[in-house]
Amino acid sequence: MNKKILSYSLFAGALYFFAVAAVHMLGIKVPMLFIYFNVPSYAYQDRIISFLSFGWAIFLFTAARDVVQNRALVKALLISGGGALIGLIIINSRTDFHALDPAINVTVFGVETAVLAFYVLWLTIFFNRIQSSGE
Numbered sequence: 001m002n003k004k005i006l007s008y009s010l011f012a013g014a015l016y017f018f019a020v021a022a023v024h025m026l027g028i029k030v031p032m033l034f035i036y037f038n039v040p041s042y043a044y045q046d047r048i049i050s051f052l053s054f055g056w057a058i059f060l061f062t063a064a065r066d067v068v069q070n071r072a073l074v075k076a077l078l079i080s081g082g083g084a085l086i087g088l089i090i091i092n093s094r095t096d097f098h099a100l101d102p103a104i105n106v107t108v109f110g111v112e113t114a115v116l117a118f119y120v121l122w123l124t125i126f127f128n129r130i131q132s133s134g135e
Contacts (some may be wrong), residue, residue, distance in 0.1 A: 001129050002126050005126050007065075011060070013123075014057045020034075020050075021050045021053040039104060071131075081119075085113065092110060114120070
């Protein structure tokens with residue numbers, strides 16, 4: 001059961017990052033798909049995020065296909081997910097968003113980061129369950 005939950009969770013992450021890639025390519029600022037949706041950005045920045053998100057989606061999809069055979073990839077995704085969270089926390093805590101636009105609500109960035117942290121934690125829990133069960 002742990003393998004199925006981890007596999008479905010990775011697949012859900014792949015769908016999420018495909019959606020992130022799509023909205024960034026199209027320049028449609030959707031909260032949760034566009035972390036800093038109310039911060040001004042340039043089209044080239046959004047397109048860079050789009051193709052990087054597409055890469056994450058492919059890695060998540062590949063890992064989801066067989067979490068046991070792709071154990072090293074799942075572990076790499078967890079490590080890189082942790083690194084991404086650290087990056088978001090640094091951005092959230094050190095950026096003066098109000099200098100860009102006084103109307104920017106920064107509280108939502110913390111909420112979005114917390115949701116992504118929960119996702120990484122969720123994946124970690126089920127990955128560790130698989131590891132400890134010897135599957």
